[in-house]
Amino acid sequence: MAQQVRGVVARAKGEPVTVETITVPDPGPGEAVVKIQACGVCHTDLHYKLGGINDEFPFLLGHEAAGVVESVGEGVTDVEPGDYVVLNWRAVCGVCRACKKGKPQYCFDTHNAAQKMTLSDGTELSPALGIGAFIEKTLVHAGQCTKVDPDADPKAAGLLGCGVMAGLGAAINTGGVGRGDSVAVIGCGGVGDAAVAGATLAGATTIIAVDTDPRKLEWARGFGATHTVNAKDTDPVEFIRSVTDGNGADVVIEAVGRPETYEQAFYARDLAGTVVLVGVPTPDLQAPAIPLIDYFGRGGALKSSWYGDCLPSRDFPMYVDLYLQGRFPLDKFVTETIGLDDIETAFEKMHAGEVLRSVVVL
Known part of the structure; x- marks a missing residue:
């Protein structure tokens, strides 16, 4: 059954973001619903808001996230409900020319969820980098979920999803x-x-x-x-x-x-x-x-x-392990923690160079 949750939306180029009620459908084949625990505020989200990526408004912002898989669709075997994951925007296809050459880190046809999340009036949303994680729960392709050690703090681990990994x-x-x-x-x-x-x-x-x-x-x-x-x-x-x-x-x-x-x-x-x-x-x-x-x-x-030429399935678990061993200082990237209602202020701080990362905690 579809769920109603809160999420951060950029409705038009350059306008302030808003917190909206969003409909998240049940996962279809190959998809997963993830309960977000934390999500970093990345400059790419600001690019989306300012129209610097494309003009497919409205956007559901956020993509540097960690959380727990809540449900999966038909055919999903790599993750299951309860798995702690970092989200990625390189769900490799396995069949493009890069993947066939044994270079999946360059996959040219990465997967996203087939279904769309929508506003309460049915307007379809474009999720940032195919993720959209300034939200209580999000719908992604299951390949965008990378299992990592659940002992890792989601505020830090989620940052591997984009900027830190890059x-x-x-x-x-x-x-x-x-x-x-x-x-x-x-x-x-x-x-x-x-x-x-x-x-x-x-x-x-x-x-x-x-x-x-x-x-x-x-x-x-x-x-x-x-x-x-x-x-x-x-x-x-x-x-x-x-x-x-x-x-x-x-x-x-x-x-x-x-x-x-x-x-x-x-x-x-x-x-x-x-x-x-x-x-x-x-x-x-x-x-x-x-x-x-x-x-x-x-x-x-x-x-x-x-994306740092990364392969999430290889790199995310390794760097989370190094973080837990005290050999990689992920915590140092977290300047402040905020709520969903604080995104606009976080963009201003980021643009002014006052923070390395503001992290939304849900």
Whole structure:
């Protein structure tokens, strides 16, 4: 029987979000209903609200979430009611060309729930990243549910669902950071600090954090940065070279998504080094005008990182285990806990750079 629950909706571009009554249908084949325990407020949700993703309003916001499976539909075998899960937006299909090549982390046809959640008047909702988790209960494809150790605090574990995994994976999966490497991270919000934490976990010995906000640079030190540079005061490329024997970093992670910071990343890497773009650019931005000879002459690799190139079924349980062992500081990403009625204020704090993550607790 369909359920009526409270959830946060963006009805139109740029308008304040509202808390609405939402109808959640019973799960159909391959689907699951999950009772949400906690959900992080991610910049992607703000992009949805501002119309920066698409114009399929109204949106049901929220996607960085942990909770408990309440019910499952026909044919679901990987999860069952009572399972503690982190939600993901990469429910791999298993049959696309990426999956057939043994690279499901690049799946080109990920699954979402077939049914739609609706407003009380029957208006269909577009769930953010196919999840929609600023809600008491949500409907997702069962493949979007990744079982993890139930001892993990949902406020922390849910953050693996997007931003933390994006930064962590950009360092470890995409950038291939290893022991003894030098790493620079440009942009030290939630994703950038997760990249710093990932580089620390991977054994990098020189980790340089770049930002224009002293508060964010201090946060980065807390996640393992060995050096920090305020790009307002100092040329970050020259600084990165100065602390890497004049060479540049082995891996440079751009977590802003701007042409000017990408150009800095390009020139801040060592010869044959790697640049990873994990900051999400807006559609209007163009690549910097870097001479083609510089691409050729510097060698190495220029990569984009999609969701940290993660495979949720492999990565989420592993990083939750590391968190429970005290080896990965997920708790440090949680700046404050809030309720469903506080989302609009949380967006303002995030935009102002006052928080790493506000987390909705239900």
